[in-house]
Amino acid sequence: MAKYQLLLPKMGESVAEATIIKWNKKPGDYIEADEAVMEIATDKVDSEVPSPVSGRLVEQLCKEDEVVQVGSVIAVIETDEAGSDNTPQAASVPETAPEPASQTVAEQAPNFVAQPTSQQPVIADIPGIDQIEQRQGAPIDGVTYENRFYSPLVKNIANQEGIGNSELDKIPGTGAEGRLTKDDLLEYIQKRGPKAGNASQSYAAPQQGQTTQPVAAPVAEPAYVAPQPVAQQPQQTQPAPSETFTAPKQSQDSPQPATTSVSGGNEIIEMDRMRKLIAEHMVYSKHTSPHVTSFVEADVTELVNWRERIKNSFEKREGEKITFTPIFIEAVVKAIKDFPMINISVNGTQIIKKKDINISMATALPSGNLIVPVIKKADQLSLLGITKAVNDLANRARNNKLQPDDVRDGTFTITNVGSFGNVMGTPIINQPQVAILAVGAIKKKPAVIETPKGDAIAIRHMMFLSLSYDHRVVDGALGGQFVSRVAHYLENWDTKRSL
Missing domain, CATH: 2.40.50.100 (RNA polymerase II/Efflux pump adaptor protein, barrel-sandwich hybrid domain)
Structure with a gap:
């Protein structure tokens, strides 16, 4: 053995x-x-x-x-195999985990994504959690760190130790871009010592050769608090019960919280972990970016006819389907090459122009929660490559096989509201990106077309494209031209194209 x-x-x-x-x-x-x-x-x-x-x-x-x-x-x-243990440095199972990772590594908060079901996920209208860790701001004069993002784990520790935001903003961080990590906070608490009334909930400082864990039982993530104005009021040392949501501790085998009936008809349904994260991300995006949405109607008749003609032979040859999603992604990639200032992010007063074009797909899982897988370097892929990448990410999302790197580093997001029968939408920007495109349902409509014999009315396949963009850095001219260019590539589809 x-x-x-x-x-x-x-x-x-x-x-x-x-x-x-x-x-x-x-x-x-x-x-x-x-x-x-x-x-x-x-x-x-x-x-x-x-x-x-x-x-x-x-x-x-x-x-x-x-x-x-x-x-x-x-x-x-x-x-059942005979041989020695596979212990790298010890002959027996250690009672404690190996030494924690270096403090120079940015702390990763234990946020969660709900388990997908066996059904095929569809592209949804709500961005997910792509690059949520990049919300923090840079240190100010090396003294305070206002508007810096704190992970739920750091906020949990701070709440239990009675450390308010004003005190957190004064603690130097060793993480990426000055981020305050769990170990930074624990070291600060150890030097400061627990405050009165918090000793029973204090977290143990990290010890050599041990994984840092809280002494008290884990609590749920605190509710999102919108960023405060610059002139803040002094914060309380110990948060009031109404300021932080704390879920009751459940046993390992306990089921998900059931709905509770109140007043004989209404129900109180507790948000799951992913829904809390989505809510925080949505509020943060609206609070950060002044949203503007531009609309364009596109005639995609030739595109629809082309896909209808080749889809059966493509599925028979490749063993997978070709949907409209990779076609939309290819058109967006072409438009980004024409207007690269859409493929940017903002850090304070700095505009960061992205080298790679990484397309995020806002994907709704049948459970009702969301995830945003990313097609990396989509500009280097053919339509066939994009199709395979889309199908692969969708299948792995369905089977819960996505890796953390599959949902990070997106630079532009596409969401398909047409999959729910909606003709258009006003999507929320997936921070820290500056634009998101919603594609609506393709509908047959009477439209005026130009013919050699003059204008005529014909039945055409029409759809709306909706582009929401950050008006801090994307003006109406750029946003309008970009979405029009996407429509142009879809309308002028090469019907003789082969895959």
Whole structure:
């Protein structure tokens, strides 16, 4: 018999830790190779941790709702093969996880994405959580860090220690762009000491060779608080109960909170973790960017006829379908090349022009929650390549196989409101991007067309394109020209094109 130590795998360049959502196996259960042992959540996606070996689960080294560093030992599996343990540096299973990642790594908050169902996801009208970690501002004069983004984990620790926003803004951070990490805050608390009334809820400072974990039981993410004006009122040392949402602690086997009937008819439905994150992201986007929306109606008759002609042969040859989504993405990529100042982001007074064109797809899962997978370097892909990338991301989202890096670094977002029968919409910008395009339903309508014999009325396939953009950096001329250019590429489709 040999004992195999299962490590929390690396899930992307930006991910340093994850939260244990659920153990799929209990001590004593037999595990097949590649079978999921547990479910974990990062600030990007939920995913499963498979076992690379077959054997019996001997020990669980972390609990549900516990935050674990990448590379830490999470379980011990006893295999049938003879040999020594796979311990890298120790002969037996350590009681504590390996040393936490360096403080120079930006802290990843344990936000969550709901589990998709077996149904095919569709493109939705609401951006997801792409690059939410980039909200923080740069330090001001090296003294205060106002408007800096704090992860839910940092805010939870601060709330339990009675640390208000004004005090947080004065703590130097070692994370990316001066971000305040969990270890920064814990070190500050250790030097300052717990305040009166908070000793029972204080978090333990990180110890050598241990994973940093709170002493108190984990609490839910605090409700989103809109950014305050510059002239802020002094904040309370200890938040009032009404300022922070705290969910009751549930046992590992407890089901999701059930709806509660009040007043004989109304129901109170508690938001799940993903819905809280989406709500925060939407409010933040509207608070950050002055939204303007421009509309264009496009005649896509030739495009519809072309797809109808080639879709069966394409599916028979490639084994997958071609939808309108990759066609829309290709048109957007061409328009971005013509108007590169749409492919930007804003950092204070700086405009960051993106080199790569990474297209995000706002995708609605059948569960009602959302995720935004990203097609990286879409400008370097053919229509066939874009089609395969779209189908691959959709399939992996459906099967809960997306990795954190699959939903980051988007530079422009497309959302298909037409999949719900809507003719147009006014989408919310997916921060830190500056524009998002909504494509409406394709409808047959009578339209005036030009013919060699003069104008005539004919039945055409028509659709609306809606572009919401950040009016701080995208003026009406640029926004209007861009969406018109997208329509131009769709209307002038080459009907002789082959794939």
